[in-house]
Amino acid sequence: MGGPRGVGGNEGGWEGGWGVRFDIDSSKWREKSAATSVLDDQVSPISEEESVQQAIHIAQDLQRRAIQGADGSVTWIGLNFLPQANRFQLQPIGNSLYDGCSGIALFLGGLTKITGDNQWRDLCLGALQPLRRILPDSDPESRQKLTRLGIGGAAGLGSIVYSLVRISEFLEDRTLLADAKQAAGLITRDRIAADQQFDLVAGAAGAILGLLTLYQVTADSGILAQATNCGDHLLNHRVISETGCKTWATGAEKPLTGFSHGAAGIAYALLRLYDVTQEVVFRQAAEDAIAYERHLFSATQGNWLDLRSYALIDGKPTYMTSWCHGAPGIGLARLGSLASLDTPDIRAEIAIALKTTLQFSWQNIDHPCCGNCGRMEVLLVAAQKLLRPDLVEIVKKQANWMVRRAEQVGGFHLFPQCPQDVYNPGFFQGTAGIGYQFLRLAHPDLLPSVLLWN
Numbered sequence: 001m002g003g004p005r006g007v008g009g010n011e012g013g014w015e016g017g018w019g020v021r022f023d024i025d026s027s028k029w030r031e032k033s034a035a036t037s038v039l040d041d042q043v044s045p046i047s048e049e050e051s052v053q054q055a056i057h058i059a060q061d062l063q064r065r066a067i068q069g070a071d072g073s074v075t076w077i078g079l080n081f082l083p084q085a086n087r088f089q090l091q092p093i094g095n096s097l098y099d100g101c102s103g104i105a106l107f108l109g110g111l112t113k114i115t116g117d118n119q120w121r122d123l124c125l126g127a128l129q130p131l132r133r134i135l136p137d138s139d140p141e142s143r144q145k146l147t148r149l150g151i152g153g154a155a156g157l158g159s160i161v162y163s164l165v166r167i168s169e170f171l172e173d174r175t176l177l178a179d180a181k182q183a184a185g186l187i188t189r190d191r192i193a194a195d196q197q198f199d200l201v202a203g204a205a206g207a208i209l210g211l212l213t214l215y216q217v218t219a220d221s222g223i224l225a226q227a228t229n230c231g232d233h234l235l236n237h238r239v240i241s242e243t244g245c246k247t248w249a250t251g252a253e254k255p256l257t258g259f260s261h262g263a264a265g266i267a268y269a270l271l272r273l274y275d276v277t278q279e280v281v282f283r284q285a286a287e288d289a290i291a292y293e294r295h296l297f298s299a300t301q302g303n304w305l306d307l308r309s310y311a312l313i314d315g316k317p318t319y320m321t322s323w324c325h326g327a328p329g330i331g332l333a334r335l336g337s338l339a340s341l342d343t344p345d346i347r348a349e350i351a352i353a354l355k356t357t358l359q360f361s362w363q364n365i366d367h368p369c370c371g372n373c374g375r376m377e378v379l380l381v382a383a384q385k386l387l388r389p390d391l392v393e394i395v396k397k398q399a400n401w402m403v404r405r406a407e408q409v410g411g412f413h414l415f416p417q418c419p420q421d422v423y424n425p426g427f428f429q430g431t432a433g434i435g436y437q438f439l440r441l442a443h444p445d446l447l448p449s450v451l452l453w454n
Contacts, residue, residue, distance in 0.1 A: 045396030046403065051442040052114060054403060058435035059111050059120055062104065062425055066123070073129035075101065076425040079415070088418070093426065095134075096149060097159030097450075098201065101127045103427025106163045107436040109170035110447050114439055121171055128167070128176075131160065135182040143186070151187050151195055151230075153206020153269075153453055154260070154428060158187065161210035162453055165217055180214050187211065187226055192233050198248040199256075200265035200453075204230040208269040209453035212276060224276065231273045231282050234266060238285065245292035246285070257296050257304045258320075259329030260369070263289040268452075271337035283340065293330065294345075302356040303327045321363075323374030323451055327356035332378045335385050336452045354382055354391075362398070366412040368451060369428040372402055373437040377451045380444055399441055 046054075066074040078093040078100075094100040108124035111117070134142045150156035160183040168176035187207055197203030211227040214220070238246040239255065247255040247263045256262035267286035274282040296305040303319040303326055320326040331353025334346050357375050365371030376395050383391035406412045412434055414424050424430035427450070440447050448454040 043397050043401050043404070045393055046400040046441065048442040050403075051396075051399065051438045055107075055111055055435040055438040055442075056115070058431050058438070059108060059123070061431065062108070062435075063119075063123055065423070065425065066126075068126075069129075071129070072126055074123060074126040075130065076104065078426050078430065079422060079424045080429075088415070094149070095131045095146065095160060096155045097163050098154040098428045099424075099426035099430065101131055102160050102163035103430075104425055104432045105167055106450065107427065107432040107439075109167040110436055110439050113170040114443055114446065124167065124171065128164075128179075132179055135179050146183070146186060147191065150197060150202050151191055151204060151207040152197060152200065152202035153209045154201040156202055156206060157183055157191075158207035158210030161187075162213045165213045166448060166450075169217075177214075177217065181218070181220075181223075184211060184214055184223055184226065187230075189229060192226075192229055195233060197250065198234060198237060198266060199250050199261040200269060201260050203250075204233050205266040205269035206453075208273050212272055213453060215276070227273060228277060228279075231270060231277075231279075234270065235281060235285055238288075241292050241295075243292055243295040245295065246288045247292040248289070251307055251309070253309055254307045255292065256307050256325075257293045257330070258306065258325040259333050260324035261308075262325070263293050264330045264333040268333040268337050271340045275340050286337075286341065290341075290346075294349075297349075302352050302359075304330055320370075321356060321360040321375075322370045323378065324369050327353040327360075328375050328378040331357060332381060332452060335378075335381050336449075336454075338385060350382070350386075354379070358394070362401070364413055364416060366402060366406070366434055367414055367424075367429045367431075368433040368437060371413075372398070373434050374451060376437060377440065377449060380440060381449055381452065384444060396441060399438065 065076060067076060068074055076093050077090055079088055079090050080099060082089060095102060097103040097106065105124045105127040108120045108127065112121040112124060134145055137143065146157065151158055153159050153162060161180050164176050164180035164183060168174060168180065192204060195204045198205060200206040200209070208227050208230045211223055211230070215223040215227065234248065237248065239249045241247050241255050248266055250256045250261050257264065259265040267289040270282040270286040274286070293304055298305065301319050303321065305317040306320045306325045307317050321328060323329045323332065331350050334350045334353070357378050363371060366373060368374040368377065376398055379391045379395045382388055409420050411420060412431060413420060414430060415422055425432055427433040427436070436450060
């Protein structure tokens with residue numbers, strides 16, 4: 001899993017949540033080494049119209065399941081796996097991009113942009129209403145609901161900043177940009193200094209990406225200073241790995257590889273920061289982190305070791321092939337930073353990552369974080385950046401296959417070892433992210449890659 005570590009996904013965490021808990025054997029979460037189904041050569045590419053229609057179906061389901069407030073606000077109940085407790089838990093969604101209202105609203109905002117249908121605009125703004133009510137509130141208890149998130153780009157304040165900026169663009173609503181500035185103001189020097197996660201999901205690397213998104217729109221030097229402060233924080237907290245390369249202690253035992261919690265994602269954020277600031281130290285730190293990952297690459301597997309403690313089998317590291325961990329996410333990180341780091345070695349790593357992604361295209365899970373939509377996005381970005389129309393054709397066939405399977409089994413599959421009809425509305429591990437991916441397939445030039453924080 002690539003979910004937020006130590007925060008249980010939602011702000012309430014394990015102790016403060018409520019609802020139903022499900023026991024599972026965490027060893028069964030590991031990805032299978034081969035696809036669960038083989039893509040039929042006869043499957044045709046999904047059309048633009050059908051792809052958008054699939055997104056509309058997902059939005060209609062969200063609308064039916066929404067819990068309506070008397071004030072016009074809406075919310076949902078979500079399901080999260082809590083690795084530390086080895087449990088699933090149903091609980092009200094929080095505010096983050098990863099599994100909260102920001103991610104759901106981002107999808108609905110994108111759907112509004114593509115369809116022009118104001119019912120999705122209304123649902124989007126209703127989803128954001130509780131968050132927007134808290135942002136200007138000086139009450140300590142209200143602020144604590146946000147600050148306990150941390151500063152990360154998927155599960156923290158950086159994720160709220162990113163989401164609000166993009167939704168403001170989708171809806172052409174500059175009041176949401178003012179909200180984004182308020183959220184950014186909560187990423188203070190003290191909160192940056194307190195960060196011990198460092199990664200994209202929950203730490204300073206993700207905060208960089210959220211802040212840079214806001215800076216690109218506002219050109220506010222204060223916002224760039226905050227992002228630079230996050231970069232300095234990362235530079236000051238590197239450790240020397242067993243390989244001799246400097247990286248970050250994002251894992252319980254050894255520094256991790258990969259995009260969501262590992263060296264690839266942090267390096268990507270630093271290269272994005274280098275693009276804007278031209279401060280060479282950020283590029284150098286990124287190159288050292290990439291060198292660390294190269295020591296953990298297996299030519300026979302075409303993949304990078306997954307060093308998370310709960311991913312071990314018989315005490316030995318394994319390989320995952322998804323956006324969060326393994327070749328797809330690492331390839332995406334390299335693709336996303338080609339503008340600032342384009343070398344023969346980087347190009348070779350991208351080629352290997354794409355080959356591995358294609359070989360392991362189809363697994364049992366559909367959502368972006370650990371599933372099929374995440375791998376689809378890697379191929380879609382590669383098609384755009386490498387001018388590979390053949391990859392677009394493959395991705396559209398894969399999307400049609402995923403739709404066919406969902407029709408046969410009664411829905412998209414979100415969690416292993418759970419019944420098919422288990423529902424989750426969130427972005428990274430839920431239906432909102434799947435819906436956004438269908439929109440991206442239909443209009444890749446109109447909607448940004450959320451998995452790259454573009």
